[in-house]
Amino acid sequence: MTASGVESEGPEGVRLQKVLAAAGVASRRVSEQLIAAGRVRVNGQVVTELGSRIDPTTDLVDVDGVAVQLDESKRYVILNKPRGVVSSMRDERGRPDLREYAKEWTERLFNVGRLDADTSGLLVLTNDGDLAHVLSHPSFGVTKVYIAKVEGRVTAQTIARLTRGITLEDGPIAADKARLLSASDAGGGSLVELTLHSGRNRIVRRMMAEVGHPVVELVRRQFGPLHLGSLPVGGVRELTTVERGALLTLARRENGPQHDDASREADDSPSAASQEISP
Template identity: 45%
Template sequence: MRLQKYMAHCGVASRRKCEEMIKQGRVTVNGQVVTQLGVKVDPQKDEVRVDGKAISLEQKQVYILLYKPRGYVTTVKDTHERPTVVSLVGNQPARVYPVGRLDFDTEGVLLLTNDGELANKLMHPRYGVEKEYYAVVDGRPSKSQIQAFIDGIDIGDAIAHAHKVRLLWQKGNSSAFKVVLKEGRNRQIRRMFEAIGCPVKFLRRERLGNLVLGDLKPGQWRYLDEGEVMQLKKLTEAET
């Protein structure tokens, strides 16, 4: 098994993050520092350590659904000393990481876990896991502008698409939408609305796959039950 895949299975982080850790010289195999990708390990024979701490497949996997409030960053540590989402869930039996990102001013559904393999699949667009948002914007977009969300909008570094978009209401110079994405570019919804001249005033992610906020309030969290975890994994079984 490739080292980064083994690390992800052990719950260290997503596979991409594990690759970064290897390149940074933070991983040893049988006492030797490994910095090259592609190294293979035998989980039954080899000792793998990350930052000096041994890892194994027996580590407990943790799945947390958090209602991320505005004013928090979705990182483990922040160089600007802003509050992080990890600080909201307290001490856990394993080190957990946020899956994907919600920007500083966005609230809503956020999964934290040490299941790196699942995290990697949830973030990869080829699995097409849906993310549903509620957005309130300045302006009253036309039908053609709304259709452009499906057809594709140039956001500078890519042509971004929404999977579904629905107008909910319009009051004065404000409009509200439900937007469903299957891709996940950085600040995608904000950038798409900005591109049509309707900046976002409020944004909340209301669903990630089968996970919804339910009765949670901003800053509250709960563990996923076994059925929720199984359903979430099922969503990543087949590529779209």
């Protein structure tokens, strides 16, 4: 049995349509139709021959440009982290940590990046070090979307300033996108949505403080192609097939030659991936 859960068919590999069916892409018959229509690629090359065989442990397969997960030993979990929980699988100071949310899985999961203890929202748990490296390393520029409840009434001029750029003690920074969701005249504060690819420490809180609107509450709603959706606070679930495909597609695209230098310089071990600085 291979890591993909597909039985080996000898040194020549496994029939491609069988691999696709085992991965949950479609039935074997429909998988054959996808292959014949030229919608399946193996290692970047279109394959239309129904007798084609691959090695599920090493070959990369995509359908309509979306990556297919063949290695069933990999786990991808999304958590809506509550406030007060530290982004660590074991906190040495005894504070609430992530172990409670990973106990359902026998694999050794680790968190991709960090959220500050006072920040809630989307956190990814996985045992896939390569994917974690792409999601967490600044060189890949994976975007994150935050909703910040802040003090005071935010104006359109302040939103423009955030996207134009401000200077903090550790250098200039600009939001990729910023928009005002609501603002109260009665002292109820404002809601601001910020999209950033920076991984600098407590960057959202520092940006909003710099423009005169300290953060009261902060939630990460999106991480790359993943959305928090209706997952309740403290809720945890495995990614859907579509979500896994989107993540793996991102990882394969970003792990191209242009990032070889960054990949060599960065430590993509689980412990390193989980140490990305918090917003």
